[in-house]
Amino acid sequence: MKRTKAAAFSLLGAIAVLGGLAYAQDQSGSSDQNMPQQTAASKRVEVMVKKIKDGDNYKCCIKGKCDYCAVHVGMCNCGDNAANGKPVCINCKGGWDAGLGAVMGKTNDDIKPIPQNGDVKPDMPSDNGTNTDDNK
Numbered sequence: 001m002k003r004t005k006a007a008a009f010s011l012l013g014a015i016a017v018l019g020g021l022a023y024a025q026d027q028s029g030s031s032d033q034n035m036p037q038q039t040a041a042s043k044r045v046e047v048m049v050k051k052i053k054d055g056d057n058y059k060c061c062i063k064g065k066c067d068y069c070a071v072h073v074g075m076c077n078c079g080d081n082a083a084n085g086k087p088v089c090i091n092c093k094g095g096w097d098a099g100l101g102a103v104m105g106k107t108n109d110d111i112k113p114i115p116q117n118g119d120v121k122p123d124m125p126s127d128n129g130t131n132t133d134d135n136k
Helices: 002-054 067-071 078-083 090-097
Strands: none
Touching: 002 067, 067 090, 078 090
16 A cells, blocks of 8 residues: 555656646747747848948947947947047947047047937037037
């Protein structure tokens, strides 16, 4: 009788473990089903960003070129802006902070980020005399 109970409990334990594994595999399988769509979408974005960054209208100011302007603006003048004392996008400023600046004669202290108030695009100066707190 003891062996029968032990065998029954062992069988129930094995069923519970296998059921738990099957449930876990089913749960992870559902996220795997979404991966091809996410991968396809990210591939399309990657191709679009590469095309923009390889174009003539992408003049980034850091080594390796950041993606910020490609994704948000579709072009980049951060290289010209940095060279002329104008602000750059937030990713470029982060690149300068990390030592990736690529504009000769400029240091991290020379580079200012564009204010994140949504009023200024990366290819425009942030302070042209009209963007002050008094004028808002």
